[in-house]
Amino acid sequence: MVRRVCVVGAGVVGLSSAVCIQEKVPGVQVTVLSEKFSPHTTSDGAAGFWEPHILNDTPQELIRRWGDETWDHLKTLYLSPVACDAGVILLSGYHLHKQPQQDPDWASTVFGFRHLTKQDLQQFPGFSSGWFSTHLLCEGRKYLPWLMTKFKKAGGKVQQGKVTSLTELADHYDVVVNCCGIGAGELVGDNTVQPVRGQVYRVHAPWIKCFFDAEYDGHDFYIFPCSNNVVLGGTAQKGNWNLSPHPADSKAIWEGCCQLVPSLRKCKVDHEWVGLRPSRPKVRLERESVGKGSSSLEVVHNYGHGGAGITLHWGCAQQAARLVREALSLQQLKPKL
Amino acid sequence: MMKVVVVGGGVIGLSSALCVKERCPRADVTVVAAEFTPNTTGDGAAGIWQPQLWNVTQQELKWLQWTFDHLSRLYQTEFSHRIGLFCQSGYNVFDKEVPDPPWKDIVLGFRHLTEDEVKKFPGYSYGWFNTTLMLECRSYLPWLTQRLKEKGVKFEQRKIASLSEVCSDYDVVINCCGLSARKMLNDQEVKPGRGQIVRVHAPWVKHFLLTHNLDTATYNSPYIIPGINAVALGGLNQVGDWDEGWREEDEKKIWDGAIQMIPALKGAQVLAKWTGLRPVRERIRLERDTVKDTPVIHNYGHGGYGVTYHWGCALQAASLAAKAMDDIAAKASSTRVHKSRY
Numbered sequence: 001m002v003r004r005v006c007v008v009g010a011g012v013v014g015l016s017s018a019v020c021i022q023e024k025v026p027g028v029q030v031t032v033l034s035e036k037f038s039p040h041t042t043s044d045g046a047a048g049f050w051e052p053h054i055l056n057d058t059p060q061e062l063i064r065r066w067g068d069e070t071w072d073h074l075k076t077l078y079l080s081p082v083a084c085d086a087g088v089i090l091l092s093g094y095h096l097h098k099q100p101q102q103d104p105d106w107a108s109t110v111f112g113f114r115h116l117t118k119q120d121l122q123q124f125p126g127f128s129s130g131w132f133s134t135h136l137l138c139e140g141r142k143y144l145p146w147l148m149t150k151f152k153k154a155g156g157k158v159q160q161g162k163v164t165s166l167t168e169l170a171d172h173y174d175v176v177v178n179c180c181g182i183g184a185g186e187l188v189g190d191n192t193v194q195p196v197r198g199q200v201y202r203v204h205a206p207w208i209k210c211f212f213d214a215e216y217d218g219h220d221f222y223i224f225p226c227s228n229n230v231v232l233g234g235t236a237q238k239g240n241w242n243l244s245p246h247p248a249d250s251k252a253i254w255e256g257c258c259q260l261v262p263s264l265r266k267c268k269v270d271h272e273w274v275g276l277r278p279s280r281p282k283v284r285l286e287r288e289s290v291g292k293g294s295s296s297l298e299v300v301h302n303y304g305h306g307g308a309g310i311t312l313h314w315g316c317a318q319q320a321a322r323l324v325r326e327a328l329s330l331q332q333l334k335p336k337l
Numbered sequence: 338m339m340k341v342v343v344v345g346g347g348v349i350g351l352s353s354a355l356c357v358k359e360r361c362p363r364a365d366v367t368v369v370a371a372e373f374t375p376n377t378t379g380d381g382a383a384g385i386w387q388p389q390l391w392n393v394t395q396q397e398l399k400w401l402q403w404t405f406d407h408l409s410r411l412y413q414t415e416f417s418h419r420i421g422l423f424c425q426s427g428y429n430v431f432d433k434e435v436p437d438p439p440w441k442d443i444v445l446g447f448r449h450l451t452e453d454e455v456k457k458f459p460g461y462s463y464g465w466f467n468t469t470l471m472l473e474c475r476s477y478l479p480w481l482t483q484r485l486k487e488k489g490v491k492f493e494q495r496k497i498a499s500l501s502e503v504c505s506d507y508d509v510v511i512n513c514c515g516l517s518a519r520k521m522l523n524d525q526e527v528k529p530g531r532g533q534i535v536r537v538h539a540p541w542v543k544h545f546l547l548t549h550n551l552d553t554a555t556y557n558s559p560y561i562i563p564g565i566n567a568v569a570l571g572g573l574n575q576v577g578d579w580d581e582g583w584r585e586e587d588e589k590k591i592w593d594g595a596i597q598m599i600p601a602l603k604g605a606q607v608l609a610k611w612t613g614l615r616p617v618r619e620r621i622r623l624e625r626d627t628v629k630d631t632p633v634i635h636n637y638g639h640g641g642y643g644v645t646y647h648w649g650c651a652l653q654a655a656s657l658a659a660k661a662m663d664d665i666a667a668k669a670s671s672t673r674v675h676k677s678r679y
Contacts, residue, residue: 079457079600080600080601081600081601081603082601083541083599083600083601084539084541084601084602084605085601087541088541089541089542089543090543090544091543092426092468092543092544111451111453111454112448112450112451112454112466114446114448117446119445119446120445120446123413132446134426134454134466205418206540206565206566207417207418207423207565208423209423209424209425209426209543209544209563210424210425210426210468210543225543226541227540227541228540262413262414262415262417263414263415263416263417263418263423265415266415266416266418266419
């Protein structure tokens, strides 16, 4: 008997969960149900830089596990013929600080992590320390369509629509995977999910081949070159739901980035964008039995990835697939009445 | 007023002209060349700042440092990208452990590859990572030309068969003729190092990758070098081959080599194809000579490293030219002979 799984949400977490479930769970028909699809998801606007970020109290051991699994997955994609289609880029660059900082946990995951030398720092007046490392970047704009193609090829179904409550899906699905991101407050009443507002420019500057990430005085100015444009950012405003670019933020970002890389002053702006990182005290990745009797439903929650959706997505998707398998075996023991 | 002619309009010629004019502002300088941008050898080159791997003399090391310093200063400006100048990191990979290059402290952040990194390059077991500067002559040469014109330097498009053609009209000749030195001066040490480059649209590649097969000549192994708007795929250095035409079997070699290193390059859109002849010589010839009683400063034979050496060599050439001009002036005042060309 074919078991029906519904994945709610079509951002990077939703689509990767859907693909992992198809690959790892036998005998299922997967449907992705979402209000928004690429290019209108949060993942589409993000630069997609692999680096654990804005994860609050998520246990370090989980961040490491999910992050490293995602890193290995992206590395495999990068070395394969699909790197360009999947939007995976190898990117080196500079992390700049005004005070020495402890080496990050991910230092041993990325390639060639090292401290900046005096010679390096001469390029960046005002900064006294930092790191140089080679990361992977996965562009949502290319990755999501690539995942979707994979998903559909494996028989996945897609439905556009807004879900107001998970239990309304109980009649049609055996397991629901909840990847609703920032919508968690509305959908499941989880008000611990709060936006961390990020504003960026996308500019045309093809001569920029490396990233810059400067953190100081509560600011985080960054420059990430992607396939076809360069992301200039950013902001991290907790609790701010405003999706329109704010002129004061635009100005601060522009100045902050142009100070780092003077040649940016003359570049052409393509557009501005605002995304709401779905921040939570901890990533929620767990099973829950919801509803009773005929409207009972096994749910696997997979949301609240903050600024690390792309960074953790594959590790989380693998775990979600395992939890779906668990939920399905449980259901076999307790069939619905 | 001294009349100086610079023979050759490539990156060596134009930078030499600029250095001479900056050093001797009152000199009357003319650049004479058969080809100007966008038809010089440098225009087609990828433009990576990277010298020969080893075997660098102390003097060459100085020229290299001067060039890198000069480009670093230009890089800090707002217009750097408009003159084709940008920064890029990348990989040099080998199939065995090799000594460090003598220029490792000139480039930025030079280090060996970690074991994890080497695994990205199947078939190679050792390598370097560093950050360097890139200079695209297609943008740089027009900018040099503009600066030269602003300083009153004249340009003449003309093919010269022999230096003696210009010796009678000028006080000092700076000879930046590149590969033409073979015919013009009968310098048998100058040979063409034939290369083909396929330029593709692959803006997602952000590092250079140079593979090395030490049994063959340098640059005779696949390389991938992103430019501002296109990625250059190459990997041939056929020394002694004068053919400027396009060869399909060489193109296939280039594609096979590139795809082996980065499989996702398969199917990339081709934007341009180019064949160039590097002016290869065992050593750069940068010295003073005399032809028909006229001092000639030779500055040619930079092989695949024209961009890499250009400014340091231009400064040296200008210094030699200034000395030659001083010698002429000294001789003139001591013998009090007024020649018609003063």
